[in-house]
Amino acid sequence: MATPTLEKQPAADTGHLVTVTFRIRRFDPERSADAYWQDFELRIDPKERVLDGLHQIKWENDGSLTFRRSCAHGICGSDAMRINGKNRLACKVLIKDIADVKDGVGTKPVVIEAMKGMTVLKDLIVDMDPFFQAYRDMMPFLITSGNEPTRERRQSPRDRERFDDTTKCILCAACTSSCPVFWNDGQYFGPAAIVNAHRFIFDSRDEGGEQRLEILNDRDGVWRCRTIFNCTDACPRGIQVTKAIQEVKQALITRRF
Numbered sequence: 008m009a010t011p012t013l014e015k016q017p018a019a020d021t022g023h024l025v026t027v028t029f030r031i032r033r034f035d036p037e038r039s040a041d042a043y044w045q046d047f048e049l050r051i052d053p054k055e056r057v058l059d060g061l062h063q064i065k066w067e068n069d070g071s072l073t074f075r076r077s078c079a080h081g082i083c084g085s086d087a088m089r090i091n092g093k094n095r096l097a098c099k100v101l102i103k104d105i106a107d108v109k110d111g112v113g114t115k116p117v118v119i120e121a122m123k124g125m126t127v128l129k130d131l132i133v134d135m136d137p138f139f140q141a142y143r144d145m146m147p148f149l150i151t152s153g154n155e156p157t158r159e160r161r162q163s164p165r166d167r168e169r170f171d172d173t174t175k176c177i178l179c180a181a182c183t184s185s186c187p188v189f190w191n192d193g194q195y196f197g198p199a200a201i202v203n204a205h206r207f208i209f210d211s212r213d214e215g216g217e218q219r220l221e222i223l224n225d226r227d228g229v230w231r232c233r234t235i236f237n238c239t240d241a242c243p244r245g246i247q248v249t250k251a252i253q254e255v256k257q258a259l260i261t262r263r264f
């Protein structure tokens with residue numbers, strides 16, 4: 008019987024690939040106490056995301072490169088990092104938008120480092136525990152009194168609209184770790200915690216607003232904000248973070264929310 012021949016596959020068309028340098032801040036406390044920069048040259052489709060470039064390096068060049076990611080679609084918030092000096096989600100930044108590609112070559116390196124103001128554990132991974140503690144301190148759950156209702160807690164569309172923006176937070180920490188006040192004093196609760204307090208303070212069904220406002224009236228609370236707007240610029244969900252912080256300040260003054 009004749010041996011079946013495999014159909015010859017056409018060579019992959021790589022004409023669309025460009026050469027780009029990823030310059031990554033590396034840190035491995037098991038090897039050295041000092042961080043250092045390392046360059047990787049990639050052949051990659053410029054329409055790919057920075058996260059794809061990091062995967063390519065990890066799978067093809069250096070398996071020890073360490074970073075967090077999960078959904079790869081801007082939903083889970085786990086791959087926030089500093090890209091060309093700004094906090095971004097690596098899965099939402101296209102290489103063509105930041106590498107300034109000319110004649111098939113990126114004229115600028117893509118500079119990637121861990122978020123500022125947080126302890127770096129390894130490469131691009133920071134310690135998120137203090138961030139999530141500040142979030143938990145805001146009691147991010149519905150607080151009510153009285154008996155359990157026998158039917159859903161109704162709310163008008165207008166009341167729901169009041170806190171719609173702050174429901175969109177994915178807890179990526181891009182806002183908090185772009186805040187100069189937070190860099191200088193890690194005790195500040197930070198924008199993300201205030202955003203999540205706002206989500207419940209302005210919910211007409213919730214009864215814990217006064218408690219949360221008292222927590223935010225603390226020396227590490229909302230008055231630390233200097234209205235710099237870095238947080239709003241950094242937020243990948245487009246949340247008006249500074250506006251939310253201002254509304255919490257206003258509620259503290261007027262006690263109306």
Ligand code: SF4
Pocket residue numbers: 084175176177178179180181182183198199202241242243244245246248
């Ligand atoms: S407010 Fe925006 S930047 Fe801050 S943690 Fe939430 S999603 Fe991330």
Ligand code: FES
Pocket residue numbers: 075076077078079080081082083084085086087096097098099
């Ligand atoms: S990997 Fe989930 S937001 Fe980027």
